[in-house]
Amino acid sequence: MRLIPIFACALLLSGCNFQSVPDPKLSARDVEFMALVPDAEFDPHFARYQVSDPTKQPPGTIVVETKERQLYLVLPGGKAIRYGVSVGDEAYGWTGTAMVDRKAAWPAWNPPAEMIKRWPHVHAMAGGPMNPLGARALYLSDHGKDTLYRIHGTNEPEKIGLAVSSGCIRMRNIDVVDLFDRVPVGATVIVR
Template identity: 75%
Template sequence: MRKSAPVLAMMLAGTLGLGGCFSAVPDPKVSELDAKYMAMVPQAEIDPHFARYQIDDPTGEAPGTIVVETKQRQLYYVLPGKKAIRYGVSVGDEAFGWTGTAEVARKAEWPAWNPPAEMKKRWPHVHAVEGGPNSPLGARALYLHQNGKDTLYRIHGTNEPEKIGQAVSSGCIRMRNMDVVELYNRVPVGAKVIVR
């Protein structure tokens, strides 16, 4: 039996413990290239706990700030009016997690991936990948700098959407591709990022 949208919303509200203080955020419009590449990336069921919603802001930070709560596997983009958009993410496992304050120094669409030297040492089999559906950076990347230096950490899409909600990366913050496109469209270069 198919449930109506209001019934599903009420079920999700109960599941998420949000009562009446959340609303779904629609998918952004995407280019033909985005649609083509996204169709080539594996799809995964979305746990409602990690779906994209507009909620009451739990961070207390200024509008325009990105806050990543690593233990909750949630990223918040703070909006005016004490609201935020919440996205489910994957984070670094305990050995590779990073916390701190940074800023978005650069943004890229369907970026190429070149593993850092320390990652190549750990895993000699990894190699650079051109931008596109096979890149582990997915549809978009936000490059994080701290005190003017590249942290080598990114907020980016993924070609493994089934891992959203897990601690599996080498420190980067992974998002579903549609979510990272939505965030990318909102965030300017220079935006503050807090990873807790």
């Protein structure tokens, strides 16, 4: 596909301060499961890049800009890693400040009762490639109380850049693995 090299050249010529970020190391299980998730066309605008930090938050903070469909992990030295995301649709969007309460690889999914009431076809599911939480999940809490919102992977990568979820922040599986590896439990998350 020629679009990505052309896009990269355009970024360099435009003077943007974008730098690609190498893929994280994957386990054998990650490679096996990710190969089972359907491929999707990918808009390079939502690729993972190191950029100048637009958030002005302390290093280690995660900032989700819902209107931009971008998540920023603030780094030292005025930099950030920017990831494309899907966000909650208008009826289910959430904003606020939380913290990463726990993290899980290939997590089980237990949809909340409200979701099951809206969509009776959804059900609890073991972790794996068809699980809607994808490769990793960061569970968010507010003063020790589960918000029921997550930052997680997806088995629908074609929806990155859209407002489609029930409030959770979805990422490409390779991107959520990268974020998971960089962020400790206790990190601040700002969704705006």
